[in-house]
Amino acid sequence: MAKLSIDISVSLSARTALRAVLAAALLVMLGANLPGHMSYDSVAQLYEGHFHIRETWGPALYAWVLGFFDRFIPGTSLYVTASAALFFGSLAALADLRPRTSWWGVLAAALVALTPQVMIYQGIVWKDVMFANCAVAGFVLVAWAGRVWPDRARRWTLLIAALVLMAAGAQVRQNGIIAGGFAALALGWIAAHGSWRRGIGWAVSALIALILVGQVETTLSEPPKAPTDTALSTGLRIVQSYDILGAVAMDPGYRTDALAAANPAAAAIVRARAKADYSGRRIDFTDRDTAIQAGMNALPDKAFARQWIDLITRHPVLYLKVRWEDFRWVFAPPVVDWCLPVYVGVDAPAEKMAPLRLKHRYVQSDVMLSNYASWFLDTPAMSHVFYFAVSLVLAGLFLWRRQDGDVPMAALQLAAAAFASSFFIISIACDYRYLYFSDLAALAGVLYAAVDPPLPWLKARWRSEG
Known part of the structure; x- marks a missing residue:
């Protein structure tokens, strides 16, 4: 009797493993947080978006976005899913910006996914999260546009998508224009091709387009007979x-x-x-x-x-x-617990929640998420100062290497640092979420760096191989 021998071998690349880790993290995050966490601000904006009215001076565009997803599935489940998918998809796209993917990238993806900024904040219905996700995705799209620059169709598709996202982010977070400005500079650098005049032209044109598209987005999202925006x-x-x-x-x-x-x-x-x-x-x-x-x-x-x-x-x-x-x-809050480091559950006045058929929520899963976040509170993982320093170091390394994708990712890190610094002028409260973009940008930068580490000895090796 003949023996049948079957040899099955599975080859798992680091790039595939990285995508698998991020896909699993997205599913775990959604399972832990859906239908989303909503504070008073969240409910008030959903109320405005659902009923097409304007009662607060929160961004009209954010209310419109919540109302748009609410039309398909009442509540915020679909919005949270779409917003998180945008962010996790952006992280996954980082690997393809580099010619090689290190297994360090897989480890970094897992660690990034475990931070409260990703595992919990991505489930919170706040404009700060939407801005951060739009900004990170915008920079990644600009980096991709630089990678496929000779292909005009793909380049313009990517740049238009980046423009729409960056403009939307700038409209929901007033000082979000800072991120758009740095993205415009990165685009100018990519488009220059040795001509500084061409680069300035692209950068200025991109910034003007960003402002104009943002105004159009806000105008279209304003409900009928809305009071003057003050x-x-x-x-x-x-x-x-x-x-x-x-x-x-x-x-x-x-x-x-x-x-x-x-x-x-x-x-x-x-x-x-x-x-x-x-x-x-x-x-x-x-x-x-x-x-x-x-x-x-x-x-x-x-x-x-x-x-x-x-x-x-x-x-x-x-x-x-x-x-x-x-x-x-x-x-750098002396006592981070006093600055709303994380928010879970659903809570708002009954007159806002009842018409939306929302119920107050603080169940066991919310308690577990809150306890999970508490393990990170007094560590660098929940420190804006730490992420600020990380961004500056990463920006220096990316600008030193200056290979495909490096300039836009360096611009993302510098935008995060500048965004955090802007609160020296405008800060009126210490809520942790205000600098959420700075944390998220640094985390994205860490993952990008880990995918293909920009280290001196590696650059020397690349030169010798070339």
């Missing part, structure tokens, strides 16, 4: 009043003549209550004091603007002292 003016007044409150709290001798000229009684209340109500942690503490709220509401925007300009121009040291106090809380 987000910019409201945000500016909040920052100005917060800075002035901090200045008075830190230096009781600081004169608020512009406020007093507009309303002496209101200015006196602000001065009297500043020390007790100001905190670098967040401006929200003033909401608990009806007296100072009444005083601040009685003062016109122009008075705050004049006082703020006086603070910056005539007392710059005091201004910087106030800003540093605010910035250190969002960038």
Whole structure:
């Protein structure tokens, strides 16, 4: 009787393994978090998107996006799935930007997927997450456009997709334009081909297109008969009043003549209550004091603007002292637990949730996710400072190597650092999510670096092989 011998061998490449790890991580993340975690902001924006109305000064585009997915499957399950797929797909596409894939990339993919920023935050319905995902995907698309540059059809398809995503991100996160600016610079570098004038032309054109497309996206997403968008003016007044409150709290001798000229009684209340109500942690503490709220509401925007300009121009040291106090809380919070490091469950006022058929939720799976995040809170894995440093190191390595994909990925790291730095000017609260893009960009950069490490001895080896 003849023996039948079958030899089956399986060859698993590092690139295939990396994709498998990311696919598995996406499924695990969705299984752990769907239908998504929603705070008051999330529910309010879904409410606006569902009913095509405008009640808050949150980004109209984000409400529209939530409403769009809600039409197909009520709630946020489909949105969370699409948003996460965009991010995980972007990570998977990084491997194909390099000629080789190291097994270090597989390990990095697993470690990145296990961080709270990926395993939990990707399931939170926040505009900060949408911005971060759009920005990371946009840079990856720009890198891919550079890789296929001679193929005009593919190049323009990729660039248009990048433009739409980057513009959307800039519209849902006010200072998100910083990411778009760095993406435009990266595109200019790629398109230059030895001509700096051509590169500048591409970069400027890309930035103009980004602004125009963003305005079109916002205009199309505005519901009928929407009130005038006052987000910019409201945000500016909040920052100005917060800075002035901090200045008075830190230096009781600081004169608020512009406020007093507009309303002496209101200015006196602000001065009297500043020390007790100001905190670098967040401006929200003033909401608990009806007296100072009444005083601040009685003062016109122009008075705050004049006082703020006086603070910056005539007392710059005091201004910087106030800003540093605010910035250190969002960038390197002394107690991260006080800065909403993670959010799980669903919670909002009943009048918002009932029409959407949402129920308050904080079940055992949410408790487990919260406990999981707590293991990372006081480690570098949940430190903006750490990711800031990582981004700067990676940017240097990528710019030193400057091979396919390196310049856009370096631009992503520099955009993350610049984005984090911008909060020195605009920070009004220390919520961890505000710098989420900086963390996510660094994580994407770590994975990209691990796929094909940009190390000196490897570059020397490549030269010798060439």
